[in-house]
Structures are given as structure tokens and as C-alpha cells.
Amino acid sequence: MALCPGWRAFALFPFNRCGVLGKAVRSTGLPLFPWGHCPWRGTGSFLDPEMKAFLEEHTEVTRSGSLTPEIQLRLLTPRCKFWWERADLWPHSDPYWAIYWPGGQALSRYLLDNPDIVRGRSVLDIGSGCGATAIAAKMSGALRILANDIDPIAGMAITLNCELNRLNPFPVLTKNILDLAQDKWDLVLLGDMFYDEDLADSLHQWLKNCCQAHRTRVLIGDPGRPQFSGHSIQHQLLKVAEYSLPEPTRQENNGLTTSTVWDFQP
């Protein structure tokens, strides 16, 4: 559906207000990647020069307006052409990775303020997007990190964002990890991943299995999306921190005002 006048509408009304984003994920559960062959699919940090140039042209480096000014990110901002341009002119899948979502912001802030939670641990960031939460984990001393996102372009954005923050890029897995055998992780992170009911159900089941098999700790950042607040996972959560969102994030997220970090305790 291409009814939105541009990315400004996309940013103001994320997730189903205009239908574009929700559709992108729900239609197949796999990335809407326009080319059959994706050289950087899988784990790794291969940067296709053309795509790198595209990302650099159409994003702005920023550290303002979020809960974690210590992290620089390439994001879609009002100074970018596609903030204002018609969304259907964007040549790739919807750029979730170009927004630093409120759930991820809270989770990243929490890790930076409480490095003991990640120091020396193996960490998996599911639905990493721009990679900020995985970057926060790395800055806080995580031993091993895997960022996972089904969008291969997110994989490239994460690599660029690592470089921006003078970090050696960590591996990025661009397969659907929910379909793979479970590895052992000390800590699994999910920032703003409960925005679709089917995805929320799949994640809930996967996380329960993960905790049961490996005693993994799971932290979830969420700004109170209905698909999360109304989900049965609510009975298995302990609130660990709540943050007031910065004004720019509030404006871009249709009036959300806070974001919370939850400890999943099945």
C-alpha cells in the first residue's frame, strides 16, 4: 500500500497506521529483498560498495534526539531526501534499520548504564535494525555478539554503524533465527520487536524454548505497543527500568512518551 505521502508519514505513523511497514513484515515473514542474489546474506559484514554509497547518501549521521547520545548512527532524518519523498519511490524494502526505535533506545540505555549485565557475556540481539542495542552491548563489554535481522540491508547498516562508533564490526545474521536450531546465549535482547501479533507469538515460543534449554536471560525493550501490552507474555515479565522518551522520539512515534525494559521470566 503506497498511500503515505512520504517517509515523514512513515516515521510519524509507524506500524500499521499507514500499512506500509506492517505489510512488509507480515506478508512473508522474510525480507522483501528486490534481488535474487544477496552476497551478504548469512553472517559476516561484507559491504557492497554500491549499497554502502546508497546508505551514505540517504541517511544522516546523528547522535541527538535519542536516549543514547554516546552512540552515533546513520538514520533517516528530516534532512534526508526520503524523509519527505513519496515512500513508493524508495527502491528497497522498508528501512526499519534507518529508525532508532523507542524499545531499542530504552534497552541500549539500560545496558550502557548497567554494563555488569553484559560484561563478558555472549549476546544475541534479535531484530537489531540499526544495530544500536548490539553496539551498546559491545560498548558495555560483551564478549561475543551476534546481531540478527531478516533484512540484509540492516546487516550493512549495522556494519556501517559499528565503524562510526570505532568498533570492530561484529557478525550479523540475516536469516530468520526463529527457524534455526537454538544456540546457547547468555543474554538475548529484543528492542521493539513486539509490533505484530504473529511475530509476537513466534518470539514468545522461541524465547521460552531458549530459556528452558540454556537458562538464557532475556531483556525486552518496548514503549507500550498494544501487541505487547495485550500479549500473554505479560504474565512472565518483570519491569527493570522505565525511561521518559526524548521529544524528537515522541514526535516520531505518534505520542509515545515512555519506553520500558522488561526481564522475561517464564
Ligand SMILES: C[S@@+](CC[C@H](N)C(=O)[O-])C[C@H]1O[C@@H](n2cnc3c(N)ncnc32)[C@H](O)[C@@H]1O
Ligand atoms: C521495529 S524494528 C526494531 C529495530 C531495533 N531493535 C530498534 O529498536 O531500533 C524491528 C526489526 O526487526 C526486524 N525483524 C522482523 N522480523 C524479524 C525476525 N523474524 N527475525 C529477525 N529480525 C526481524 C525488522 O527487519 C526490523 O529491523
